[in-house]
Amino acid sequence: MAQSVNIQDQYLNQLRKDHISVTVFLTNGFQLRGIVKAFDNFTVLLETDGKQQLIFKHAISTFAPVKNVSLDKE
Numbered sequence: 164m165a166q167s168v169n170i171q172d173q174y175l176n177q178l179r180k181d182h183i184s185v186t187v188f189l190t191n192g193f194q195l196r197g198i199v200k201a202f203d204n205f206t207v208l209l210e211t212d213g214k215q216q217l218i219f220k221h222a223i224s225t226f227a228p229v230k231n232v233s234l235d236k237e
Contacts, residue, residue, distance in 0.1 A: 170234070175202045177232045185209075187218065188225040 178185055178199045187195040187209060195218065197211035207223065209216045 172202075173234050174226070174232055175199055175207065177234060178226070178228060181232075183232065184229045186227040187223055188227065189218075189222050190224050191222070 177183075179201065182198055184196065184198060187197075187207070189195070195209055195211070195216060197209040197216070199207060200210045200215065201208040205220055207218045207220060209218055
């Protein structure tokens, strides 16, 4: 059986590997800016000015990177 492509994981991994600055919009309208350091099925670890924030994915609405993310590298 062919393995399905997980776009969310590919996207977050490319943000992490390329150290792309991103604005994370939360469902309550709050905005966080930083670099994705790690992620799993439920959370994203965002770092801003040396400080880390662990964000639950269910609270995230949108990721807005400062530049386009290429998923073709893999």
